[in-house]
Amino acid sequence: TQTLRIAPSILSADFARLGEEVRAIEAAGADLVHFDVMDNHFVPNLTIGPLVCEAIRPHVKIGIDVHLMVEPVDALVPMFAKAGANIITFHPEASRHVDRTLALIRDHGCKAGLVFNPATPLDWLDHVMDKLDMVLLMSVNPGFGGQKFIESTLPKLAAARARIDAHMAAGGQPIWLEVDGGVKVDNIARIVAAGADTCVAGSAVFGAPDPDGGYRTVMQALRD
Ligand code: DX5
Numbered sequence: 001t002q003t004l005r006i007a008p009s010i011l012s013a014d015f016a017r018l019g020e021e022v023r024a025i026e027a028a029g030a031d032l033v034h035f036d037v038m039d040n041h042f043v044p045n046l047t048i049g050p051l052v053c054e055a056i057r058p059h060v061k062i063g064i065d066v067h068l069m070v071e072p073v074d075a076l077v078p079m080f081a082k083a084g085a086n087i088i089t090f091h092p093e094a095s096r097h098v099d100r101t102l103a104l105i106r107d108h109g110c111k112a113g114l115v116f117n118p119a120t121p122l123d124w125l126d127h128v129m130d131k132l133d134m135v136l137l138m139s140v141n142p143g144f145g146g147q148k149f150i151e152s153t154l155p156k157l158a159a160a161r162a163r164i165d166a167h168m169a170a171g172g173q174p175i176w177l178e179v180d181g182g183v184k185v186d187n188i189a190r191i192v193a194a195g196a197d198t199c200v201a202g203s204a205v206f207g208a209p210d211p212d213g214g215y216r217t218v219m220q221a222l223r224d
């Protein structure tokens with residue numbers, strides 16, 4: 001059976017109690033902490049950096065999935081690796097040398113991934129399939145939590161799933177397929193059916209009265 005992972009995004013967490021919030025979702029069974037880094041340049045919002053990643057690191061054992069919405073990318077890679085990131089993903093439009101940035105992330109001991117905005121074609125995968133560990137499809141335009149899921153992500157997920165399966169069938173390394181934005185109880189089953197194996201959920205988890213209850217509700221919808 002397929003492994004399915006949920007990565008709660010702390011973007012919608014209570015930032016005054018971040019340690020407790022990440023411990024709660026780990027205790028509820030979350031597989032990853034999704035960590036949204038925004039720079040008010042690549043996206044019109046400003047969030048958190050390596051300092052906060054380092055601060056939450058001792059609170060959980062699960063992987064920290066760093067989603068860089070920043071431009072340029074490279075200088076932050078060693079900083080996040082040092083701060084305890086396990087996965088680092090970036091948007092190809094934001095790096096002058098995509099192949100080099102992927103290698104830089106792996107050289108720092110992290111899993112590397114590319115993020116595709118809703119209008120960004122999967123063609124960016126053409127020459128780097130053997131150089132990444134994660135493909136992340138945005139199902140909203142990045143910058144804010146709580147937006148509505150863009151339905152055209154479903155056929156795009158199926159196309160990415162087909163590419164990844166063909167790659168792995170030909171002996172390639174495993175690649176996780178993650179989706180980010182507007183994932184809710186009422187659409188997560190369709191998202192997984194379309195091919196995602198890792199679902200980011202921000203407001204669906206941390207918008208609930210308590211995050212472990214929010215996590216369990218999302219996980220239950222995935223199992224139904
Ligand atoms: C948006 C971020 C997402 C966000 C998702 O730019 O990349 O990770 O936190 O939040 P929800 O699940 O509320 O759409």
Ligand code: ZN
Nearest residue numbers: 036067180200
């Ligand atoms: Zn994200």
